Amino acid sequence: DAEITQSPRHKITETGRQVTLACHQTWNHNNMFWYRQDLGHGLRLIHYSYGVQDTNKGEVSDGYSVSRSNTEDLPLTLESAASSQTSVYFCASSEGQGPNEQFFGPGTRLTVL
Amino acid sequence: GQNIDQPTEMTATEGAIVQINCTYQTSGFNGLFWYQQHAGEAPTFLSYNVLDGLEEKGRFSSFLSRSKGYSYLLLKELQMKDSASYLCAVLYNTDKLIFGTGTRLQVFP
Numbered sequence: 334d335a336e337i338t339q340s341p342r343h344k345i346t347e348t349g350r351q352v353t354l355a356c357h358q359t360w361n362h363n364n365m366f367w368y369r370q371d372l373g374h375g376l377r378l379i380h381y382s383y384g385v386q387d388t389n390k391g392e393v394s395d396g397y398s399v400s401r402s403n404t405e406d407l408p409l410t411l412e413s414a415a416s417s418q419t420s421v422y423f424c425a426s427s428e429g430q431g432p433n434e435q436f437f438g439p440g441t442r443l444t445v446l
Numbered sequence: 447g448q449n450i451d452q453p454t455e456m457t458a459t460e461g462a463i464v465q466i467n468c469t470y471q472t473s474g475f476n477g478l479f480w481y482q483q484h485a486g487e488a489p490t491f492l493s494y495n496v497l498d499g500l501e502e503k504g505r506f507s508s509f510l511s512r513s514k515g516y517s518y519l520l521l522k523e524l525q526m527k528d529s530a531s532y533l534c535a536v537l538y539n540t541d542k543l544i545f546g547t548g549t550r551l552q553v554f555p
Contacts, residue, residue: 364541375533375547376489383541391542423488432477432496432537437488 335360339424339438347446352411354441356424362436363429365407367391367399369420370440376423382407383429414445448472450546452534457552458524466519466549468534476540480508480519481533483548489533492519521551529553 337358346352358365367379378391380399388399396418398410411418421442425435450470458464470478477496481489495501495510495517507520519532534546 373547376545434491439488
């Protein structure tokens with residue numbers, strides 16, 4: 334069965350370190366998204382991609398970057414982790430163009446100390 | 447700007463009916479999604495509305511009024527497993543979602 338996975342599921346890091354969160358989907362979807370979820374804010378879009386070599390900034394992109402070298406993966410990198418980036422991170426994917434539902438990964442809980 | 451409002455918390459009794467409302471003000475509206483999210487888990491798709499009216503899917507129904515910027519999710523014959531957060535999300539610019547903060551529903555026996 335097709336799926337979307339994230340790793341690690343839990344991560345504790347220190348302020349200033351670089352952290353990369355992995356997202357892998359086997360749906361063969363063109364669209365991939367990264368969100369963060371915090372109490373009182375709901376899900377907020379960090380970055381998204383419509384295909385290989387395509388990346389775009391979302392509403393809360395400062396301090397984050399992504400790269401898309403193949404269809405299956407969209408890793409999210411925190412260049413220099415800050416305590417404000419402590420959150421639960423969800424990756425999602427959807428088919429290209431149109432009002433297609435997004436399928437979400439299980440999430441990564443990141444704590445920055 | 448983009449704004450989505452939904453109640454923070456609701457409670458209901460097993461077997462009852464509950465309606466979760468969502469109002470929105472967005473540009474480039476291409477439809478409205480409802481997702482369910484159990485604590486510690488990923489959101490999962492419940493429904494999608496783009497035209498005015500009611501969409502029924504088993505115990506769950508979703509309604510949309512585009513002119514009023516309003517939607518609701520109706521849950522019938524509530525079960526304990528329906529205790530979860532319900533996320534309203536507007537689709538804009540074809541492929542992007544903006545989410546409300548979610549409504550936490552607690553179902554009591």
